[in-house]
Amino acid sequence: MGASQEATQRQAAAPKHAPVRCCSASEETLSCGSHHRPDVIVDVLGFGKIKVDIGYGGAFYAYVSANKFGLDVCSSKTRDLVDAASAVTEAVKAQVKLHHPDSEDLAFLYGTILTDGNDAFSEEPTANICVFADAQVDRSPTGSGVTGRIALQYHKGLIQLNQTRTFKSGTTDSLFTGKAVKETICGDFKAVTVEVSGQAYYTGTAHFVFENEDMLKNGFFLK
Numbered sequence: 001m002g003a004s005q006e007a008t009q010r011q012a013a014a015p016k017h018a019p020v021r022c023c024s025a026s027e028e029t030l031s032c033g034s035h036h037r038p039d040v041i042v043d044v045l046g047f048g049k050i051k052v053d054i055g056y057g058g059a060f061y062a063y064v065s066a067n068k069f070g071l072d073v074c075s076s077k078t079r080d081l082v083d084a085a086s087a088v089t090e091a092v093k094a095q096v097k098l099h100h101p102d103s104e105d106l107a108f109l110y111g112t113i114l115t116d117g118n119d120a121f122s123e124e125p126t127a128n129i130c131v132f133a134d135a136q137v138d139r140s141p142t143g144s145g146v147t148g149r150i151a152l153q154y155h156k157g158l159i160q161l162n163q164t165r166t167f168k169s170g171t172t173d174s175l176f177t178g179k180a181v182k183e184t185i186c187g188d189f190k191a192v193t194v195e196v197s198g199q200a201y202y203t204g205t206a207h208f209v210f211e212n213e214d215m216l217k218n219g220f221f222l223k
Ligand SMILES: O=C(O)[C@H]1NCC[C@@H]1O
Pocket: 130, 132, 138, 140, 141, 142, 143, 144, 145
């Protein structure tokens, strides 16, 4: 079977809109110890005191409307959005202690998501840009980021269970849809199960092998 045939077969078998379910909590600092305090004030270098939300949807993000920085997620220069988001990330990392009930390994801020501020339910798409890891910009509205954003919207009473919202990347215009489907708990935190859907495309394949003589074929530990 040629490579293109294989790819075609895989495409035919691939689910186009399979939703991904995540358990997601609106989170806050360990020290405050309550379930509902999404508003966290941090001192952001160059911008002063800014109120952000911190949410978890597979990773922790800080969420803040871009207009707090005089920016627009859809029309401002990406460089300016990245600089503002990175300043927020630095501030939160330095000033907020995160806690994850399942594992402290998960208790770190992965990035900042600047939004258009349209968190109340609407049929219209709401835009955001995710600046994560080492100031990378996501090409999508961000699965984990949208999950956390829906959790925050739900816990703020801005959306109801099973109200589907559409999320748009301010950078590429790509779309995800998502909804909160069930209340749950995560450790001591009130949480919500979220479904996110989007379109994915194959962009390549890889085939890995190991040879018996390879003394590292089973992997290795770093000392
Ligand atoms: O969509 C996601 O959740 C991933 N994309 C970039 C940040 C996350 O790793």
